[in-house]
Amino acid sequence: MKNKTNSLLILEKPHFPSPEKDALFFFSGTYSFDLYTYFGKVKEVQKIHSIYNLAQAIVSSDTVFFESKKKYLINLDISKKPIKDLIGIDSVSKKTDTIQLFHFDEDASYVYQVYELKNEQIINSSENTNVLYYSTDYSYDKHKKLIKIATTDDYGVEEIETATYDKNGLLTSKNSFDTNDGINVVRTNYTYKNKLLTKVEKKEVLYFLPTELNKTTIDKIDYSQYENDETFINRTILNFEYHKNNRLHKVEEISSAFSKKDGVQYKNTRTFTLEYQPNKLVIYANLPERRTYEYIFDAFKNPKEINSFIIKKDKTWLHKKTTFKILYDE
Numbered sequence: 001m002k003n004k005t006n007s008l009l010i011l012e013k014p015h016f017p018s019p020e021k022d023a024l025f026f027f028s029g030t031y032s033f034d035l036y037t038y039f040g041k042v043k044e045v046q047k048i049h050s051i052y053n054l055a056q057a058i059v060s061s062d063t064v065f066f067e068s069k070k071k072y073l074i075n076l077d078i079s080k081k082p083i084k085d086l087i088g089i090d091s092v093s094k095k096t097d098t099i100q101l102f103h104f105d106e107d108a109s110y111v112y113q114v115y116e117l118k119n120e121q122i123i124n125s126s127e128n129t130n131v132l133y134y135s136t137d138y139s140y141d142k143h144k145k146l147i148k149i150a151t152t153d154d155y156g157v158e159e160i161e162t163a164t165y166d167k168n169g170l171l172t173s174k175n176s177f178d179t180n181d182g183i184n185v186v187r188t189n190y191t192y193k194n195k196l197l198t199k200v201e202k203k204e205v206l207y208f209l210p211t212e213l214n215k216t217t218i219d220k221i222d223y224s225q226y227e228n229d230e231t232f233i234n235r236t237i238l239n240f241e242y243h244k245n246n247r248l249h250k251v252e253e254i255s256s257a258f259s260k261k262d263g264v265q266y267k268n269t270r271t272f273t274l275e276y277q278p279n280k281l282v283i284y285a286n287l288p289e290r291r292t293y294e295y296i297f298d299a300f301k302n303p304k305e306i307n308s309f310i311i312k313k314d315k316t317w318l319h320k321k322t323t324f325k326i327l328y329d330e
Contacts, residue, residue, distance in 0.1 A: 009079040011101070011115075012086035014122050014138045014146050016163050017171050019190055019197045020238055023248060024272075026283055026293060035068045036086065040300040041329035043068055048323045056318060079120055087115060098123075145169065148219075160219045168195060177218040182208045185223055196246060200238040205231060229260040248274055292316065302326055 035042050050061040073083040077094045078101070093100040098118055105111035116124040121144060127134045132153045139148040149161040161176045171190055178184040184206050191199035207226050234257045241250040250273050257266040268288070275282040279298075285291040290311035298304045308320040 007081060009081045009083045009120055010086060011078075011083060011089065011122075013125060014149065016146055016149075016161065016174055019171060020200045023197055023240060024251065026272075026281070026295065035066055038300075038302045038326070040302065042302070042326055043329045044327040046325040046327075048325070050321050052318050052321070054317055078117065081120075087113075141165075143169065158218060160217075162219055166192075168192075170195065175219065179218060182206050183218055183221075183223075194246075196240070196242055198240050200236075202236045204234040230262075232257065232259045232265075247276060250274070298326065300326075300328075 035045060038045075045066040047064045047066065048061065049064075051059045053059050071085065073085050073089070075083060075092060077092050078099055087101065088103045089101050090104050091102045093102070098116055101115040101117065103113045103115075111129050113125065113127045115122050121138070121140060123138055125136045125138075132155075134151060134153050136149060136151040138146060139150075141147050143165075145163075145165050147163055147165075149159075151159045157179055159176070159178045159180075161174065163171060163175075164173045166172050170192055173190065174188045176184075176186045184204070186202065186204045188200065188202040190197060191201075205223070205227070207223055209221070209226060213221060235255070237254045239252040239254075240248060241252075243249045250271065253270040253272075255266070255268050255270075256264060258264040270288070271286045273284045275284070279296060281295040281297075283293040283295075285293065292309040292311060294305070294307040294309075295303055296305040296307075302324070304324050304326065306320075306322040307318060309316050310319045
């Protein structure tokens with residue numbers, strides 16, 4: 001699927017890339033539980049998740065089915081390309097060069113979402129609910145890269161996300177501004193070497209600004225002038241190391257929370273070392289608790305088993321096991 005995206009129109013809510021999440025895929029539920037990320041013609045996946053105690057008896061177990069429901073569409077009002085619908089289109093309306101896609105709530109038909117497309121890109125999404133109306137605008141650069149997402153509701157509560165890219169199309173920075181409680185600002189910067197992600201630096205600060213700034217667009221404010229000795233900062237740094245063959249080898253995560261006045265209130269370092277074996281990936285983690293994760297893959301490189309081990313002193317025991325029974329279309 002992913003190798004065919006140039007010949008497909010993928011209809012889903014626009015979102016910024018997350019290079020750090022792609023590198024840390026082993027902590028992503030999407031990786032294991034979203035059929036869109038699987039290789040081959042996957043029809044259905046049965047997931048069996050079990051938790052064990054120290055005596056290796058099962059404490060709890062549950063089974064969940066994931067079924068491929070999103071289908072390919074052919075609709076020339078939307079695109080001349082094959083369409084993969086990840087939104088759930090119920091009806092289409094075309095006005096001049098703008099296309100509206102409607103998705104109605106399964107339980108209440110008066111609750112619905114509308115997506116507006118122009119040049120095969122979603123430029124606005126809106127959602128009518130029985131409580132609020134939400135509207136989100138999406139902006140792109142000349143290379144069709146998403147650079148801004150701005151959301152408002154009936155009360156004018158605003159959330160803005162922005163992004164920049166380098167000449168190779170790689171994400172170099174991502175910023176988010178949220179006005180739900182003061183203005184929460186998250187700035188993330190990305191560093192690469194030979195197009196490989198080597199460092200991620202994220203800084204999160206909650207600001208309370210003078211009322212005269214209420215009419216200023218929140219992504220245009222110089223927040224540095226409102227920092228002082230009491231400003232509380234959350235910072236996370238991710239460092240990535242690779243083998244000579246460009247395979248990810250080690251990840252170090254350093255998290256801290258501090259202010260100039262009170263000093264460091266929290267600091268923690270986590271490391272992950274990756275070992276590759278035939279149809280298996282082993283991850284040795286220090287969280288600072290010691291853990292080992294095993295990812296076992298089938299012939300299509302889809303996960304068929306994930307095991308999580310706890311290491312205490314010299315004893316290693318299985319804590320969690322997730323088994324995937326994958327049904328493929330013939």
